[in-house]
Amino acid sequence: QVQLVESGGGLVQTGDSLRLSCATSGSFFDVYVVAWYRQAPGKQRELVASSRRDESTVYADSVKGRFTISRDTAKNTVDLQMNNLKPEDTAVYYCATLDYGSSRYNYWGQGTQVTVSS
Secondary structure (H helix, E strand, O other), X not given: OOOXXXXXXXXXXXXXXXXXXXXXOOOOOOOOEEEEEEEOOOXXXXXXXXXXXXXXXXXXXXXXXXXXXXXXXXXXXXXXXXXXXXXXXXXXXEEEEEOOOOOOOOEEOOOEEEEEEO
């Protein structure tokens, strides 16, 4: 059973930056997609950014130009650099992985809270 652990969340002010990190008990090397999702209170979980094994990336329109997803092979983590944070970025952020051949994300982390004050 693969475990994903997110870290790096916290309380910041509008315009600040945070870097979230997702660590795995396995390896991201053979994972097809690693993604960051978020869920704000009363809202559905939404995709923030994803990184495929071929290094292609996808971003939600709301975070394009502000967030960057990257794989750190040395640390075996997938990070989410978040710049110019806005109050609407407040949410619990989750890391998830999709294996080759799967149609649904296989593993999820427990989430890390990001709160942006105005």
